[in-house]
Amino acid sequence: MASAAASSTSAVAGGSNKGAAIATGSALWNRVPKANAELFALTYGALVTEVLRDFGDDINAVNEQLDKMGHSMGVRCVDEYLAKLSTAAPPCSKFLDTAEVLAKSAFKMFLGITADVVIHEGTEGKEDSYSLIMTDNPLAIFVELPDQYQSPAGEGQPLLEYNSLYCGLIRGALEMLNMRVECKFVKSTLRGDDVNEIKVALKEVVAEGAGAEYQEE
Amino acid sequence: MTSAAAPNQSLFLVIVGKNEPLYEAEFLKRGAAPSSDAVTRQNYFVLHSGLDLVENVAWTTNQMFLKVVDKVNHQQVSTFLTAGNIKFMLLHGGKNEDSIKNFFQEVYELYVKVSMNPFYRYDTPITSSSFDARVRAVARRYLL
Known part of the structure; x- marks a missing residue:
């Protein structure tokens, strides 16, 4: 009963939540130092091609590396985000609350x-998830994927996920908020889709407190 | 020779790197048949012989657009030398200098875009099909 009441209040708050998130986003954007967009995109491009060169044809390993880098950035970014907030953070008590904050405030601040x-409410046996849809992708402004990365070489072959970093970032950031999520690019303008869509699905809410590996004897 | 009877219908663009051509395209007038093998080969020959002249002219000006560097019969070779020492060479049968300049300027912008792509390495052949399509569109606008 109590949980039903809580979820209905947060649904009501959803509308104003969005407006607040947009306002916080632009406030944060004004406060953070800016970098040249081209330099930023080229640096990331150089990074991706360097990783590609290091790992040769092992596309899975490349994707994983990019995701890992994103993850370790994400766990820091969330702290910076909370530190720079001038007002108290809108509470992200539920997983779905993080969607607007990510999309409207955090993306604005960092990118x-x-x-x-787009929210996909979880149904019986299916976890909550949402999609973040971006028309612009500041990481990939000059990128045109060569043919061999555009489409899989064969059945079941992995695809280079140029934007893996985003997934890692979101995964890392939400991990710090005790949410273990799975994050995946389902649409990418680099592959000819008209938008970029990142799907974020909640896997597990990690219990508060230190993990088993940190517990004292 | 038959050169006077057959004014050059097509234009030929080659982007030349340090050691090899990086990109080439032939722009045809609407309805014109592609050049025969012999003509294509002759085009290559003319452009190739123009390369040395480009190096000479490059030191005489501080412009990137080097105008017409070579003339063979009715054919002229206009060249644009980018800051990165990549040469755009256009073989044509006497065209308005301004339109060629505009054409080169736009191709240069397209080239810069390609070279900003992290997957493109400097001085390697350009395989991007969208680059090809855009260059052809620019050629239609200024040259045909």
Whole structure:
């Protein structure tokens, strides 16, 4: 009963939540130092191609590396985000609350863009998830994937996920909020889709407190 | 020779790197048949012989657009030398200098875009099909 009441209040708050998130986003954007967008995109491009060169044809390993880098950035970014907030953070008590905050505030603060949110309420046996839809992708402004990365070489072959970093970032950031999520690019403008869509699905809410590996004897 | 009877219908663009051509395209007038093998080969020959002249002219000006560097019969070779020492060479049968300049300027912008792509390495052949399509669109606008 209590949980039903809680979820209905947060649903009501959803509308104003979005407006607040947009306002926080632009406030944060004004406060953070800016980098040249081209330099930023080229640096990431150089990074991706360097990783590609290091790992040769092992596309899975490349994707994983990019995701890992994103993850370790994400766990820090969330702290910076909370530190720079001038007002108290809108509470992200539920997983779905993080969608607007990510899309409208955090993306704005770190990337200067906002994303649209599509929420997929979890049904019986299916976890909650949402999609972040971006029309611009500041990481990939000059990128045109060569043919061999555009489509899989064969059945079941992995695809280079140029934007893996985003997935890692979101995964890392939400991990710090005790949410273990799975994050995946389902649409990418680099592959000819008209938008970029990142799907974020909640896997597990990690219990508060230190993990088993940190417990004292 | 038959050169006077057959004014050059097509234009030929080659982007030349340090050691090899990086990109080439032939722009045809609407309805014109592609050049025969012999003509294509002759085009290559003319452009190739123009390369040395480009190096000479490059030191005489501080412009990137080097105008017409070579003339063979009715054919002229206009060249644009980018800051990265990549040469755009256009073989044509006497065209308005301004339109060629505009054409080169736009191709240069397209080239810069390609070279900003992290998957493109400097001085390697350009295989991007969208680059090809855009260059052809620019050629249609200024040259045909």
